[in-house]
Amino acid sequence: MRATFISSPHFAEHSLGEAHPFRPDRTVLLGQLLERQGWLGEAWMSVVEPDEHPLEAWEHSVEAGLIDALQRASRGEVDAFLIARGLGTDECPIFPGVADYVALYCAATMTAVRLVLEQGATLVFNPLGGMHHASRGVAEGFCYVNDVIIAVDALLAAGHRVAVVDIDAHHGNGVQDAYWRDDRVLTVSMHESGETLYPWRGFVGERGEGPGLGFTVNAPLPAGADDEVAITAFDALIDPRVRAFAPTVCVAVVGADTHRTDPLSHLQLTNNGMVALMERIRGYAPQLIMLGCGGYNPQATARAWARMWAAANRIEAVPDHLSMMGGVFLGAQDLEGGDLVDMAWRVTGADKEAMMATVAALVQQAGQPG
Secondary structure (H helix, E strand, O other): OOEEEEOOHHHHHOOOOOOOOOOOOHHHHHHHHHHHHOOOOOOOEEEEOOOOOOHHHHOOOOOHHHHHHHHHHHOOOOOHHHHHOOOOOOOOOOOOOHHHHHHHHHHHHHHHHHHHHHHOOOEEEEOOOOOOOOOOOOOEOOEOOOHHHHHHHHHHHOOOOEEEEEOOOOOOHHHHHHOOOOOOEEEEEEEEOOOOOOOOOOOOOOOOOHHHOOOEEEEEEOOOOOHHHHHHHHHHHHHHHHHHHOOOEEEEEOOOOOEOOOOOOOOOEOHHHHHHHHHHHOOOOOEEEEEOOOOOOHHHHHHHHHHHHHHHOOOOOOOOOOOEEOOEEOOOOOOOOOOOOOOOOOOOHHHHHHHHHHHHHHHHHHOOOO
């Protein structure tokens, strides 16, 4: 195994604004936690900084108009052209260095691709990436440029068969749209239903068109879904379809905003459920790229991502030096509250029965894989 974690002191230099929920500096908390747990020090692991690439490097995957708009925004320009490209909104505000920020997270994702293609890496994690809402030409939903598309395009050009497995709380609409008619890419997304959460899409009936029919898979979860509901839906709707597709590379968008403490979704997963999902995802392809995406409780997100990184590396979630008392693992208390491993949490009673019935109806609607 060859695993690489992508990190840079520049990750924390950018801010979308004090009141904005998206916090690039979550990656600092994650790095501190991984270092303390010793989960970057195994013989097969390395830590690298992103390669340097200008925005223009992505012109094969991003429309020139969006790149131009970002460059103009970095010069302090604000006009109707920028607004038409999704910039200068509450979702995607203009801030000093916005073009540098976008170039950084895209470069980090492309570094992951390079490590897979040129150095045979089996696992690479860019926690700053995963901007799955942007289209090729318009910024949307905190996502200025869609680095997932950049990665997939490069992997396709190298002859790979790619599955994008998205477990963020929000539907990966930008990625789905980019490969709607493409049978070389399987795009799957498990997320909170579009009935209750932005981007108000991602229903089971969205399956692709033309050559891509059947290569888009959605598993919309009812609001309030817990670990058991999510895993049941994943195992029925997503797992068999990804295994049948047999990708050579899997790109996993591992947003942690499914966590029960997240302020922007209505799901109730714990990081135990996220680890269970990663234990499935890690077996889908010989090579895996993990991209961070959402997560708006920074501490819960850092803990979840640390555990998913460990699971992807087939490391037990709790290192030997930690102690256990009454089912609660100690040792991460100084990360602004909370233990590394979440306490179990389950919805019960009529609410749980209704959620499981919803999942059963979704499975019936989706039909058999193939």
